[in-house]
Amino acid sequence: MRLSLPPRTRPTFTGRLRDARTVTLLGHWLGFAVAVCFVTGLVSHFLQQPPGPLADRLPSRPYWGYRLTQGLHVAAGIAAIPLLLAKLWAVYPRLFTWPAVRSVRHALERLAVGVLVAAGIFELFSGLLNTFQWYPWPFSFVPVHYAVAWILAGALLLHAAVQWPVIHEHLTRRSPGTLALPAEDGPDRRGLLAAVAAGAGAVTLTTAGQSVAALGPLNLFAPRSPADGPQGLPVNRTAAAAAVTEASLATWRLHVTGPRPYSVTLEELRSMPQHEVTLPLACVEGWSRSVRWTGVRVRDLLDRAGAGPDSACRVVSLESAGAYRVTRMGRTYAQDPLSLLALRLNGEPLSLDHGRPARVIAPNRPGVLQTKWVSRLEAL
Ligand SMILES: Nc1nc2c(c(=O)[nH]1)N[C@H]1C(S)=C(S)[C@@H](COP(=O)(O)O)O[C@H]1N2
């Protein structure tokens, strides 16, 4: 245990760049990135798993809302990684503080910092691995990432409160009469901060192309290029993984339940009024892409089953197992004229991997809920 080394063998640190000012500035940036992640993560959580009474009130507009919040979530998380590494570099000498524990209060403070660091590392790296769809752990990503986010937020607030005097002092200090940084901020500190900012900016710009089309050409490191995949759109769960085959489609009909249940063939669906919308598919795993969808309005299908203008629905996929086989579409989404049971993507019939014969596409809705291979709509 390093913390119990006898005094003479403890390392000493002399670099002035690790002083309170650097630590505070880096903490300020990192805190901002973590706050963006936390807020956008909450948005994502509530759109995916709204508490009961809210399910029918979620906003289906702006149609690009989820794309924006999810893109920010992933970009801020990626930017936070170099910031966290720089911050840990700046503070790790404090691990060797001697005496290791001065008082009960000091012990609690150190414990809180330990929780903060562990939760921060866990959130950033589990999120990063999630964008690679790599789950090298035995637990389910979504609930654990969500729960640890609250631990991180609590530990961060506590840390900011305990350190408030230092934060306050270093954030308000300026050279008298000017807005310039204090004279003690020599070229070395400026260089360090500029390097950290450049690193955070570079990793963000070279990955943000996965959700920001204009940054596509700079997309060097993101696991996905949103234009790769059949019909120019990535596939998360393939038809093979979902055990949906051409054969299983041979007898396909869409069943719609409600006061006047009915079922239709694909031909019949194609002869109903078709609508065209351009909507993004915004995947929780970090990529987004806007494409043109053509199909029948969900609300027209529900109407025909005698469901009222306030009805929501349950969407059931042909897929026989899988966490997203059945999803609920609240009233605001089901009644939005942009919500389609899509049959075409960019003018062509859906490929099997994109959900042939029919899939859901709705505005401001997480990708995981844009159900593919739909076989039944149940009016609620
Ligand atoms: N039935 C079903 N639909 C599904 C899924 C699934 O696992 N099963 N995955 C969802 C996820 S996570 C995303 S991001 C989108 C991806 O759609 P795409 O493969 O057409 O790009 O489909 C969604 N629809």
Ligand SMILES: [Mo]
């Ligand atoms: Mo997804």
